[in-house]
Amino acid sequence: MADNIGNIDAKEYYLGVDGVENKSFHVKGAEHLDWGMKNRLAKIFNEKSGNTVMLAFDHGYIMGPTSGLERLDIVIPPLIEHVDCIMATRGSIRSCISPNIDKAICLRIGYDSSVLYDDMSNGGGVACNIENAIRMNATCLAAQTFIGSSGEKNSLELLAKTVDAGVKYSIPTLGVVAVGKEMERTTKFFQLATRILAENGANIVKSYYCDDFEKVVAACPVPIVIAGGKKLPEAEALTMAYRAISEGARGVDMGRNIFQSEHPEAMCGAIGKVVHENFTDKEAYEFFLDIANSKNE
Ligand code: R5P
Numbered sequence: 001m002a003d004n005i006g007n008i009d010a011k012e013y014y015l016g017v018d019g020v021e022n023k024s025f026h027v028k029g030a031e032h033l034d035w036g037m038k039n040r041l042a043k044i045f046n047e048k049s050g051n052t053v054m055l056a057f058d059h060g061y062i063m064g065p066t067s068g069l070e071r072l073d074i075v076i077p078p079l080i081e082h083v084d085c086i087m088a089t090r091g092s093i094r095s096c097i098s099p100n101i102d103k104a105i106c107l108r109i110g111y112d113s114s115v116l117y118d119d120m121s122n123g124g125g126v127a128c129n130i131e132n133a134i135r136m137n138a139t140c141l142a143a144q145t146f147i148g149s150s151g152e153k154n155s156l157e158l159l160a161k162t163v164d165a166g167v168k169y170s171i172p173t174l175g176v177v178a179v180g181k182e183m184e185r186t187t188k189f190f191q192l193a194t195r196i197l198a199e200n201g202a203n204i205v206k207s208y209y210c211d212d213f214e215k216v217v218a219a220c221p222v223p224i225v226i227a228g229g230k231k232l233p234e235a236e237a238l239t240m241a242y243r244a245i246s247e248g249a250r251g252v253d254m255g256r257n258i259f260q261s262e263h264p265e266a267m268c269g270a271i272g273k274v275v276h277e278n279f280t281d282k283e284a285y286e287f288f289l290d291i292a293n294s295k296n297e
Helices: 035-046 091-094 130-135 151-169 186-199 211-218 234-246 264-277 282-297
Strands: 053-057 085-089 105-110 140-145 173-177 204-207 224-227 251-254
Touching: 035 105, 053 105, 053 224, 053 264, 085 091, 130 234, 140 151, 140 186, 140 211, 151 173, 173 186, 173 282, 186 204, 186 211, 224 234, 234 251, 234 264, 234 282, 251 264
Parallel strands: 053 085, 053 251, 085 105, 105 140, 140 173, 173 204, 204 224, 224 251
Antiparallel strands: none
């Protein structure tokens, strides 16, 4: 085992240098996967832009009826046409989303401690096994990990089990970097966490935008999508998305900054413009305002 004392800091990221692989398939690190995996990843990541807009509405699985998500059956369906993939729990999808949708489904397969506990990394486990994920026609399995917390071991075991089950049926895994109460939110932390998830088999990693984000992306051998985090003013959320995409994120897995907006559909559309159509943050904000104002008329 490598000695962790006196390591030389990582510094050569070959920024701007294309990977030697990824010539025949548009998803980073997926060149050597089989047909079924690639087919599912291609449903998530648009072939033309190489990117994805994932709509996260899984917050209730630990937080209960989060603001904006009180009524999933009313809030979520109109947003689906604007995104490539929905990310949620099986209970919310089964009960509130029509099976007629033609979008990728990223299924959260674990449970974690509720917000009644001080630290959500306390403990978790499998909430939906692979057979049920297949019944839900999951395109991707999402497993949350708590690197650097007391829940690290449990969550890495969950990730490993998820990856193994997914590989068996050619379903990719999204590894989610959690930032619990005790955890740092530094570039170094996100580099560590994203790389650990990828090396443990995640095909996509969800993390947070941070300083020196391009170094986090460069050192992670699979695509990173960013979470939105707490609600920001729309212009700021679009700037964060724009910066993340400009610095190498392959998409967003965004929740509150969409469904807590006064105009969730307009926000969803504006995010899509940044992710897929090379809009700048300012152009996307103008797009947002145009749609929002037309709804207000
Ligand atoms: C966090 O683990 C949850 O999966 C959320 O879905 C995720 O944080 C994205 O939502 P938001 O953009 O609201 O942070």
